[in-house]
Amino acid sequence: MKACFMGLGYIGLPTAIIAAENGVSVVGVDVNPKVVEMTNAGSLHIIEPGLEEMLAEVVSSGALKASLVPEVSDAYFMVVPTPFKGNHEPDISYVEAATRAVLPLLKEGDLYVIESTSPVGTTEKMTDLIFSERPELEGKIYIAYCPERVLPGNVIYELVHNDRVIGGIDEASTEKAVEFYSQFVKGDLHKTNSKTAEMCKLTENSSRDVQIAFANELSLICDKAGINVWELISLANKHPRVNILQPGCGVGGHCIAVDPYFITSDFPIESQIISKAREINNYKSFWCAEKIQNEMLKFELANHRKPVVAMMGLAFKPNIDDLRESPAKYIVTKVMQGHNNADILVVEPNVSEHNVFKLTDYIEAYEQADIVAFLVNHREFAELNYRDDVIVLDFCGTFK
Numbered sequence: 431m432k433a434c435f436m437g438l439g440y441i442g443l444p445t446a447i448i449a450a451e452n453g454v455s456v457v458g459v460d461v462n463p464k465v466v467e468m469t470n471a472g473s474l475h476i477i478e479p480g481l482e483e484m485l486a487e488v489v490s491s492g493a494l495k496a497s498l499v500p501e502v503s504d505a506y507f508m509v510v511p512t513p514f515k516g517n518h519e520p521d522i523s524y525v526e527a528a529t530r531a532v533l534p535l536l537k538e539g540d541l542y543v544i545e546s547t548s549p550v551g552t553t554e555k556m557t558d559l560i561f562s563e564r565p566e567l568e569g570k571i572y573i574a575y576c577p578e579r580v581l582p583g584n585v586i587y588e589l590v591h592n593d594r595v596i597g598g599i600d601e602a603s604t605e606k607a608v609e610f611y612s613q614f615v616k617g618d619l620h621k622t623n624s625k626t627a628e629m630c631k632l633t634e635n636s637s638r639d640v641q642i643a644f645a646n647e648l649s650l651i652c653d654k655a656g657i658n659v660w661e662l663i664s665l666a667n668k669h670p671r672v673n674i675l676q677p678g679c680g681v682g683g684h685c686i687a688v689d690p691y692f693i694t695s696d697f698p699i700e701s702q703i704i705s706k707a708r709e710i711n712n713y714k715s716f717w718c719a720e721k722i723q724n725e726m727l728k729f730e731l732a733n734h735r736k737p738v739v740a741m742m743g744l745a746f747k748p749n750i751d752d753l754r755e756s757p758a759k760y761i762v763t764k765v766m767q768g769h770n771n772a773d774i775l776v777v778e779p780n781v782s783e784h785n786v787f788k789l790t791d792y793i794e795a796y797e798q799a800d801i802v803a804f805l806v807n808h809r810e811f812a813e814l815n816y817r818d819d820v821i822v823l824d825f826c827g828t829f830k
Contacts (some may be wrong), residue, residue, distance in 0.1 A: 431455065433610075433771045434503035434535075436528040437466050438496060440476055440684075440752065441545065441578045442509030442584045447484050452614040458496045459531075463708035469496035471616075477751040477780060478585050499531070505541040506532045511684065515516065518691040519663035520549045529556050533563050538570040541606050545578055547631050547685065549692045553624035557599050572606035574598040575624040577631035582683075582750045593617040597627025623752055635689035636704050641675050642686070643707035646714040649677035660830040679805045679825040680715035680757025682746025687711070687755040715757035718825050719764040723802050725821055726769060729800060736772050740799035741765065742792065743806025743826070751780040758805035762787065775799065779810045804828040 431454050435446040436717045438460040450456040460466055468475045472486035488494040500506070512522040525546050528820060536542065542560070544553055553575040561568045576596045580588040594611055596619055608619045622630070645663065652659035652677030661675045690708050694701045722739065729737040746756040753759050763786075766774055775795040776787040796802060796814055800821065804811060807826040816822070816829050824830075 431505065431610075432457070432501075432503040433458060433507065433511055434500045434507040434532065435507045436500065436531065437509035437511075437546075438469060438475075439509070439511070440478075440582065440585075441580070442507070443469065443474075443476065443485075444481055444580075444589055445507070445509065445545070445578070446494060447488055448586070448589050449482065450488035451484060454493075454613065455815050456488075456494040457501045458494060459498065459500050460496065461498065463498065466496040466498055469494075479583065480586050484586070487754055500535060502535045502537075504539070505543070506536070508542075508544045508546055510546050511694075512548055513684075513692050514688060514695075519695050522548060522552055522555070522694045525552060525556065526559065529559060530563075533560065536560065536564060536567055536571060538567065539572075539606060541572045541574070541603075541610060543573075543610075544575045547577060547635075547689055547692070548575070548628055549696060550625050550628045550632070552628060553597070553599060556789075563700050566575070572598065572603040573624075574603045574607035574610065575627045576607055577627065579631070579634060582747070582752055590614060591617050593620060594704040595620045595622060595627045595630045597622040597624040599624050629693075632689045632692050635686045636693055636707075639681060639686050639690050639818055640703055640707040642681055643710040645675045646675040646680075647710050648674070650714070650717065658830075676827055677825075678714070678807075678827075679712040679718045679761055680759070682754065682758070683752065684754045687746070687757075690813060706824060710719065712756075715760050716764075718803075718805070718823075719761045719768075722761070722765050722801070722823060723768050725801055725823060726765075726772060733800075736769075737800035737821075738773045738775065738798050739765070739801045740775045740777060740790075740795040741805065742777045742795070742802060742804045742828075743808055744776065744784070744787070745806050745808075748807045748826075749780065749809055751778075753778075753781070761803075761805055764771075779808055 432453050433456050435442050435458045438458045446456045446458040465475050472489040474482040489585040497695045508525050508528045510528045513521050515521050557573050604621050649659045690704050694705045741762045743758050777792045777795045779792050803823040804826050807828050811828045
C-alpha cells in the first residue's frame, strides 16, 4: 500500500514515519523545500525524542521519501495547519489547497482522510469539493476524518498507543480508514461519523482550555489575596474528586489555544463557558506582561538604573521547541516593546537561534538578572537555586 501525507509538520512527519515503519510505502509532501531536503537526508526539522533515528531508518530503507508534490497513492492524508483568521474565524484554506493538490490523482478505491483539526462540517465540505470536481468518483472512494491526540515530546508512543476516533462520511469509509490505522495503532479505534469526530477533537481541547482557565483565574485571585496558588491547588487536590490543573502564563500551541475558536465561531450564543475560558487565558498573558513591566518600573525608581531582566522560556509548554501561539513569546514581545532600552535577556534552551530574539544561555541570564520571570517550566530551570537577591516572578511553578 502507498500513502501520501500532505504536510510534514509536528504531526504529519511522525505519522508518516510510523506508517513507513509498519510496511506502508510513504511519500511525504511539504511546501517548504528545506523540510523536504532535510527529511530526505534523514534529518529531523522538529524536536521529538527518538524520532530522528526512526526517520533515518525508513529513509535509508526507501520506505519513506519527501517531495514538494504529491504522487499517485492508495491513501491520502491531509495533515496541514488550520489556523484562524484575525477575527478568530477558522481558516481551512490549507486543507482545501492540499485537497485540490491530490484531486487529479484520486482513483476508484482510494482513501482520503483529514487529520487536521477542523471546524464541524469540513469533511463534508471537502467531500462536496471532490465530487464537484471529480463526479465520476462519487460512491467509489472512501472519505473520513481522524484527528490526532498526541503530546509533543511523547509523540512516538502516543501515535501508536492512544485510542483514535474515526468518522467516515458513510459506514464503508469508516471501515476503510479503520483498516488503514489498524496497521500501526495499538489503541482502540472508535467508529463514528465525520461531524462527531470533528467535534470530538474540538471538545477535547476546549475542555482542557476551560480547566486551565480555572487554574489561571485562581492564580489571579491568589495573587491579589496574598496566597501561594501552588500550595492552594496542592491542598485542594487532596479531595478525592478534585483535580485542578497547574496555572501558567496563558495557553499556547496549535491546539488548545486555537480549537475552541472553531466552536465559538460557529456557535457564538451557545458557547458561553468556552468563550470565557479563552478570554481568561488570553488575559493571563497580558497580566503577566503587565506584572513584569510594573516590577521593572519599581526597580528603576528604587535603584536609579534600568534592571537586567531574564525572560525564562519562549515555547508554548515545557521541554519542547514549539513556539506556535506561545503566550511566553507574546509576553516577551510586549515587555520589550514597552521598554525599548531595557536590558532584557531572552532564554529558550530548546531553540538554538531565533530570527527575532537574541537568545542567552539560561544559567548566564539567571546569574546576571535583577528580575527573573519564569514563563515556561523547562526541566533545565529546575537545576537553578532560588536567589534571594533578585525579584523572582514565577508564573509557571518553577519554584512553587
